[in-house]
Amino acid sequence: MRLPRNWRFLALYVALTIASLLWLVPLATPMAVSLLPLDQSTKGWWRADWSTVTLDAYARAWNGGLNAYLGNSLVITITSVAITVVLGSLAAYAFARMKFAFKTLLFGLLITTMIVPVQIILIPLVPWFQTLGLNEGAAQYFGIALVHTAFGSGWSLFMLMAFFSGIPEEILEAARLDGAGEFTAFSRIALPLALPGIVSFIILDFVFVWNDLLMGLTLLDSDHRPVTVGLANLNAPQLNQDDLISAGSMIAILPPLILFALLNRYYVRGLFAGSVKG
Amino acid sequence: MTARTTRSAAHDRRATKSYRLRRAATPYLFVGPILVVFAMFYLWPTLLTVGSSFFTWGILNPWQTQSPAEWDFVGLGNYGETLADPTFWNAALNSAIWLVVFPALVLALSFPLAILIWSAPRGGGLFRTVFILPMTISLAAAGVVWSLFYNPDPNKGVLNAVLSWFGLEDLSFTLGPLEFHAGRWLSDPGVLHLGFADIRFVNLFIIVAAVWTFVGFGVITFSAGLTSVDAELLDSAKVDGATQLQLVRHVIAPSLRPSVIVVAVISIIFALRTFDIVYVTTGGGPSTDSEVLGMLIWDQVFQFLDSPQGGLAAAVAVVMSALMVVVSLPYIRATLRGRS
Numbered sequence: 001m002r003l004p005r006n007w008r009f010l011a012l013y014v015a016l017t018i019a020s021l022l023w024l025v026p027l028a029t030p031m032a033v034s035l036l037p038l039d040q041s042t043k044g045w046w047r048a049d050w051s052t053v054t055l056d057a058y059a060r061a062w063n064g065g066l067n068a069y070l071g072n073s074l075v076i077t078i079t080s081v082a083i084t085v086v087l088g089s090l091a092a093y094a095f096a097r098m099k100f101a102f103k104t105l106l107f108g109l110l111i112t113t114m115i116v117p118v119q120i121i122l123i124p125l126v127p128w129f130q131t132l133g134l135n136e137g138a139a140q141y142f143g144i145a146l147v148h149t150a151f152g153s154g155w156s157l158f159m160l161m162a163f164f165s166g167i168p169e170e171i172l173e174a175a176r177l178d179g180a181g182e183f184t185a186f187s188r189i190a191l192p193l194a195l196p197g198i199v200s201f202i203i204l205d206f207v208f209v210w211n212d213l214l215m216g217l218t219l220l221d222s223d224h225r226p227v228t229v230g231l232a233n234l235n236a237p238q239l240n241q242d243d244l245i246s247a248g249s250m251i252a253i254l255p256p257l258i259l260f261a262l263l264n265r266y267y268v269r270g271l272f273a274g275s276v277k278g
Numbered sequence: 279m280t281a282r283t284t285r286s287a288a289h290d291r292r293a294t295k296s297y298r299l300r301r302a303a304t305p306y307l308f309v310g311p312i313l314v315v316f317a318m319f320y321l322w323p324t325l326l327t328v329g330s331s332f333f334t335w336g337i338l339n340p341w342q343t344q345s346p347a348e349w350d351f352v353g354l355g356n357y358g359e360t361l362a363d364p365t366f367w368n369a370a371l372n373s374a375i376w377l378v379v380f381p382a383l384v385l386a387l388s389f390p391l392a393i394l395i396w397s398a399p400r401g402g403g404l405f406r407t408v409f410i411l412p413m414t415i416s417l418a419a420a421g422v423v424w425s426l427f428y429n430p431d432p433n434k435g436v437l438n439a440v441l442s443w444f445g446l447e448d449l450s451f452t453l454g455p456l457e458f459h460a461g462r463w464l465s466d467p468g469v470l471h472l473g474f475a476d477i478r479f480v481n482l483f484i485i486v487a488a489v490w491t492f493v494g495f496g497v498i499t500f501s502a503g504l505t506s507v508d509a510e511l512l513d514s515a516k517v518d519g520a521t522q523l524q525l526v527r528h529v530i531a532p533s534l535r536p537s538v539i540v541v542a543v544i545s546i547i548f549a550l551r552t553f554d555i556v557y558v559t560t561g562g563g564p565s566t567d568s569e570v571l572g573m574l575i576w577d578q579v580f581q582f583l584d585s586p587q588g589g590l591a592a593a594v595a596v597v598m599s600a601l602m603v604v605v606s607l608p609y610i611r612a613t614l615r616g617r618s
Contacts, residue, residue, distance in 0.1 A: 020408040029426045044433045087312040094308035115606050116599040117551045119575040124326035127340045150319035182304045211416030213554040228418040232558050235422050249422040256414040
């Protein structure tokens with residue numbers, strides 16, 4: 001029993017379209033609620049009078065502290081991703097192309113950071129940050145960035161090694177014969193060739209760090225917390241500020257979404273690399 | 279042949295002691311920096327957590343390595359107390375629900391979606407983007423988004439609005455051990471009494487929200503796996519008159535087995551690590567109905583600052599991490615080996 005070809009394609013596209021629309025329904029609510037005055041959205045945003053659309057909630061969320069949270073998130077995320085990508089690609093190159101003692105043991109240890117819950121390091125980190133002087137002022141940004149680096153090390157190896165081991169040995173050997181040291185071979189030859197992998201890791205790590213709630217909540221004081229914490233604090237149903245929360249979550253969603261839209265191709269390729277091919 | 283001899287001669291000349299030393303040291307210069315960060319901000323705190331799990335302490339008076347005089351050693355007491363504690367078993371049960379339902383839903387949704395997208399001759403990329411989109415959304419934001427979706431007021435929450443359209447907004451029934459109440463999805467949607475345990479449905483509705491953010495990962499992984507499906511085999515099967523279902527079952531599914539393992543393992547890790555979305559949607563409530571292990575640890579230490587439960591929390595963290603490493607490390611290593 002086979003349907004005619006055209007009918008099957010029609011059924012396929014209908015199914016995909018319905019699934020896609022269902023997938024976007026949850027997002028429609030905060031988008032609509034954030035754009036409507038409360039007296040409109042509380043009687044059902046799907047019945048609202050759309051001439052009342054306003055950006056007022058965005059302005060209030062922004063001025064009500066979200067701008068500071070957003071700044072914190074940007075500083076934390078950019079610092080973390082920068083440190084992780086530099087240290088991670090150096091290490092991934094060595095693990096992919098060099099032989100050294102304890103390689104398997106070190107690799108196994110680093111990979112466990114992909115698996116264990118953050119909670120295993122969280123409790124001692126609070127006094128440990130005090131000992132290191134990372135618990136005050138701007139030093140906190142640096143501290144949490146280093147924790148993100150440690151926790152991202154397994155992922156950086158998992159993703160970047162595939163790109164470094166894909167480089168043909170002859171190219172690197174040619175550079176060495178020309179008198180290039182191992183570091184020059186890495187920075188001049190290997191790094192540019194692995195660039196697609198590095199860009200996709202940057203995007204993935206950006207999304208990881210940007211979306212962290214637990215570390216930001218625990219390790220940072222209230223002046224340095226990221227936007228995820230700000231959002232969790234706003235989400236108090238009894239306060240009747242749905243418009244504010246919705247605008248806040250749209251603002252928080254936006255930066256990784258813009259990055260995703262701009263670099264969609266790399267993002268997908270990076271996730272492909274992190275998965276298996278047959 | 280000649281070229282090779284000259285090359286190795288040049289190599290011999292350079293192979294002085296200092297050169298060899300530098301060559302041996304090079305790999306460590308590459309891995310050194312990340313190892314330092316790893317040792318300071320992961321390995322050392324982990325050892326502290328393991329160490330502190332053998333003592334009694336609280337966050338206001340933390341266990342400190344440099345002051346052994348104040349140590350209150352209890353040996354395996356924290357582990358014993360944890361295993362005897364009903365709040366631990368409540369959180370463990372909820373985590374077990376996550377562990378089973380979350381990966382199952384992710385697989386059940388992303389597998390057919392990936393195959394549908396793959397079968398579409400055009401526009402597959404667009405549909406894939408739609409399903410990947412929620413992956414970029416933080417679980418905190420997803421929690422907010424789904425709290426609105428589940429809102430009990432049928433004038434606010436889409437789910438209840440749709441149900442009230444059909445007149446089902448107050449649907450409530452008891453069927454043997456099963457209790458169900460529509461409407462209050464994040465407070466009291468019902469419970470399944472199993473005698474030895476109560477499965478609380480509030481967990482399921484939080485899981486659905488988390489699945490929404492995670493299905494994209496499955497779609498991408500399966501899409502990658504589908505590129506390795508043998509096109510010749512597929513064509514000859516089609517010529518032989520195989521139905522769609524037979525194609526999926528006998529040709530496509532076998533080549534997706536490695537992808538299924540990756541998606542299952544990563545989503546199991548994700549399910550056990552859960553904290554954010556529970557914290558934002560219900561805070562573990564009502565009461566402790568949706569508390570998971572990741573949250574129990576945090577509550578024990580940071581919620582009740584004056585209680586000396588730090589050692590207990592550390593013990594829970596150690597048990598949880600050991601379990602996760604034992605379960606998933608072999609799969610991750612197999613994945614890496616299979617790739618290189």
